Amino acid sequence: MAESPARTAFAEEALTHLDTLYRGALRLTRDPDQAQDLVQEAYLRALRYQHSYQPGTNMKAWLFAIMRNLFWDRFKGSRKEDVSLDDVGEFVLYDKLRDEGAKPEADVLDKLAASEVVAAVEKLPPLHREVVLLVDVEGFSYKDAAQTLGVPIGTVMSRLHRARQQLQRSLYDYAVESGIVRASGTSQVPQQ
Amino acid sequence: MNCSDCKDKLDRYVDRELNNTEVLELKLHLEGCPPCADHYEFQAHLKRLVKVSCDRDKVPAAFREKLRQILL
Numbered sequence: 498m499a500e501s502p503a504r505t506a507f508a509e510e511a512l513t514h515l516d517t518l519y520r521g522a523l524r525l526t527r528d529p530d531q532a533q534d535l536v537q538e539a540y541l542r543a544l545r546y547q548h549s550y551q552p553g554t555n556m557k558a559w560l561f562a563i564m565r566n567l568f569w570d571r572f573k574g575s576r577k578e579d580v581s582l583d584d585v586g587e588f589v590l591y592d593k594l595r596d597e598g599a600k601p602e603a604d605v606l607d608k609l610a611a612s613e614v615v616a617a618v619e620k621l622p623p624l625h626r627e628v629v630l631l632v633d634v635e636g637f638s639y640k641d642a643a644q645t646l647g648v649p650i651g652t653v654m655s656r657l658h659r660a661r662q663q664l665q666r667s668l669y670d671y672a673v674e675s676g677i678v679r680a681s682g683t684s685q686v687p688q689q
Numbered sequence: 690m691n692c693s694d695c696k697d698k699l700d701r702y703v704d705r706e707l708n709n710t711e712v713l714e715l716k717l718h719l720e721g722c723p724p725c726a727d728h729y730e731f732q733a734h735l736k737r738l739v740k741v742s743c744d745r746d747k748v749p750a751a752f753r754e755k756l757r758q759i760l761l
């Protein structure tokens with residue numbers, strides 16, 4: 498089927514952001530098949546609403562917004578998943594580890610497996626997870642993240658703060674469970 | 690700037706969201722305060738770790754091809 502050159506050029510440009518969309522969809526759905534469905538649907542919708550994209554603006558943010566809106570439309574009803582984080586109080590992993598006598602960076606961060614970090618991200622409620630994805634994984638500014646999510650910058654900052662607290666708590670729990678640090682105190686570093 | 694101000698701004702510094710004046714003030718504090726500098730390194734490292742860990746997932750080649758077929 499012959500597509501118009503303008504549509505093809507638009508699709509080509511949109512596809513340069515496929516990695517970002519797929520990673521985001523994968524983290525949101527936590528399922529490769531669902532992620533592919535979501536991304537495909539997002540691209541089809543993007544092409545259908547091509548006219549609403551203003552050339553020269555942030556296409557990556559625009560596409561991500563389409564994808565995450567679809568995600569929320571589709572999954573909001575079916576999942577009873579918590580959408581907010583309880584305020585569990587300040588948790589600063591660095592301070593916690595310091596207090597317990599560990600060298601936080603060398604003893605702990607260097608020993609965390611990538612799969613555990615991903616698991617900790619995926620454990621976040623989706624509203625908080627998506628902020629981490631945008632700001633930490635995709636490098637969005639707070640302003641771009643706010644625009645993508647349709648919330649004020651202050652909301653991005655507070656969600657990010659909560660998300661990071663929760664993330665650090667999960668990583669700490671993992672570090673304790675796996676013996677990287679001992680809950681009681683000293684880190685278990687083989688002395689050699 | 691004291692350590693408490695520094696801590697408050699650490700997230701925004703790591704995320705490159707401070708203005709130039711704030712960045713200078715914070716850098717000055719970090720140079721003279723090893724504990725805050727160490728904390729900063731930790732937060733920056735953690736942010737990189739999140740990115741690198743999530744970046745490992747690549748788009749399956751078959752899916753990329755399928756999308757091209759559909760869209761182009």
Ligand SMILES: [Zn+2]
Binds near residue numbers: 692693695718722724
């Ligand atoms: Zn300090």
